Amino acid sequence: MTTLVRGRGWARTHPLAVDAVLASAVLVCMVVGSFAEPNGEHGPTWGTRTPDAPSLVLMTLGALALVFRRRAPWSVLAATCAASIVELLTGQPRAPVVMCAVIALFTVAARTDRSTTWRIGLVTMTGLTGVAMLSGGPLPWYAQENLGIFAWTGMAAAAGDAVRSRRAFVDAIRERAERAERTREEEARRRVAEERLRIARDLHDVVAHHIALVNVQAGVAAHVMDKRPDQAKEALSHVRDASRSALNELRATVGLLRQTGDPEAPTEPAPGLHRLDELVDTFRNAGLPVEVALGQVGLDLAAAVDLAAFRIIQEALTNVQKHAGPAAKAEVSVVRVGPNVEVTVIDDGPGDDKGDEQRDVEQHTGGGHGLIGMRERVTALGGSCSAGPRYGGGFRVHAILPVTTAKGGTA
Template sequence: MRNTLGGLRPWLHDRPLITDALLAVLLAAAAVPLARDAALFGGPAWPGGPGPAGVGLIVAGCLLTALRRHRPFLVLFLVTLAEVTLSALSMGGSPLWPATLVMVSTVAARRGLALSLCALAVSLTGRLASAAARGDLGDWTAQLLVAVLTVAFWLVGRSLRLRRAYLSELRERTERTARAREADTRAARAEERSRIARELHDVVAHHVSVMTVQAAAARRVLASNPDGAREALSAIEETGRTAMAEMRNIVGVLRTDPASPAERGPQPGVQEIPALVEQMCEAGLRTELRVERADGGAREAREAREAVTAGGPNPGGAFPPLPAGVDLAAYRLVQEALTNSMRHAGAGAHAWVTVRHGPGELTVHVEDDGQGPRAARAEAGRASGGRAAAERIGHGLVGIRERVALYGGVLRIGPRTGGGFEVRARFPIKD
């Protein structure tokens, strides 16, 4: 039984005309018998009952309520007119005022405040006109009762309209919130994809460049120095493993299967810069690392290769703790700058990396004394005979600008005084 009612309600809700027609039939079926005792409606009983004309007006007035959703004010006016006509012809009470109450409530629930007030005035005016036609206008008790009931039905209709408007506003607000949430989700996904793209570019560009240089060196000394070639191949293998491990950690965040969660390894930071400098030295780019603190004193100023191979103090120990985002951005900046120096500075170039932790800021400075990317771009363009090779240079520098701007830093990229190229960034550090 409950399932039947649960299925009937949506069916009737989608077909309001059927519900209104049933209401109109019930009103008509109740109005005709009650017309014999019209005193219930504020007037004397009809002697002998209503005639055929009276029954026709009663039935017509009640059946008009079937159209209450489409033309409520017009239906109210016609029902009120039928009630006044019955009172004027029969001089008895009219059983149509319950239908009038239904129409007053309908107009108040489905039309604006001004039209609903007009409907209330029409109903009260029609009731007074019917009482005047019957000659019982002086019965103020009955008139007051009808007026109170009419105002009560009007208030019920207004409450239904306000509730319907409130629920509609809640639905619209929920839809707007859902759309805003979807937009935020899309923006977050786009930002995450952009971050992953920057990370992948930095990892692939650096490690592939190092592996290319080491492979070229191994090829040149393969016949004359097999041990050196073997060391270069071992370095290529290690570099490839490192690159695969970093890419696995980065791309792992794209996995959506909860059964196989992504492996999240620690992100590199400034503590790994000495190892990065050592790797560049092994690849053939002479690189020096200098770490400075707020007191202005240089903690280390030697080639990273010498520091590690000789068992000297590790420059990485001089790095203070940094925010995770700034820590990663500084490492990627050094990585991209050294990769560009190795690719574009030319043979015999020398690079310097300076990391200074000052009061409230971190300064990272990478410079070389090579020919610079502009000369390398021109040379690459002449070698390839087209613009495509030249246009592919510099995407990493765009990523550096985005990283520095993300953390409110200041970046300078350009030629170095005295020749070469430099990348200098200053990151603000908050307590």
């Protein structure tokens, strides 16, 4: 098997040498065949005739032309047909020069389309057979030599077309396999990119939320450390709780990246609206008054919708804490409206110039990753998200999440 594979590889890389070997074999067959008399009394007999010099020259020229059959198939077909016609018109007894034309016709048929194959095949069969019948000499027009020319040229055209069809079929299968492989690779890359984006959103939401709370509580502790140590101690306790929660959520998120054999990842369920009171309490402890209006949204929301609603509220309240100013108040509303869940977070804080400018940049230029993450989450679920300043002051974030997700989850 290894020798066969090596032989095929060598043949592909040395086509001219292969054709030279083929031409030599054809020449030997023609010379040997020219010594046989096909019309003997008891069948073909050997040694009863010998080829003349012109026949030997025509056989040699025809075989030599076959060496270039892959480089110039049409020219080789024309040359071999011409040599065959000359032999049919002048050779008595005949030499099998037409064998060269048969092989040349096969080569042309294997390298062109089906309609061209049958047109050129019909011309070659008709031409060579007609010349053989008209120049038959003492042989009748229906002699086996004449019918043999018709049969062999027809089989050459059919065989060449079959080889071309098989090559096209194999190439199509190979192309489909390569295309399927590329599609699998592209799908894998797309899924990896989506997973990276999802994890990046979760990490941003977790870090931004808890670090903002830690920053606020640390500032409070530093401010009241000397005069009100009890309040400073309470603020530091909130810092500790916020940092612990951040570490736990980071551990849970990064745990998704663990591979087989790594320590077991945390089994705590993903956050959702069932943890909304806990989330709001962290902001209230940081000094941000938050009012919550939770409608009958149902407890069986799809996990993706539940998580998206929680993260949107978390990011929106974090932005209020960072940008709306110390006197701001926030309101959170989650209601079920038909087939959708609407999440609204508003604040009435005037903010400072820097905070207003930052949120305006995030809204209109996409410079803030928080608003981008909100929109990406909602868009991935087939919903819509808007954020912008309120008339009369403050800021508003409004998201519409379909209860039926794009992946078929339902509430």
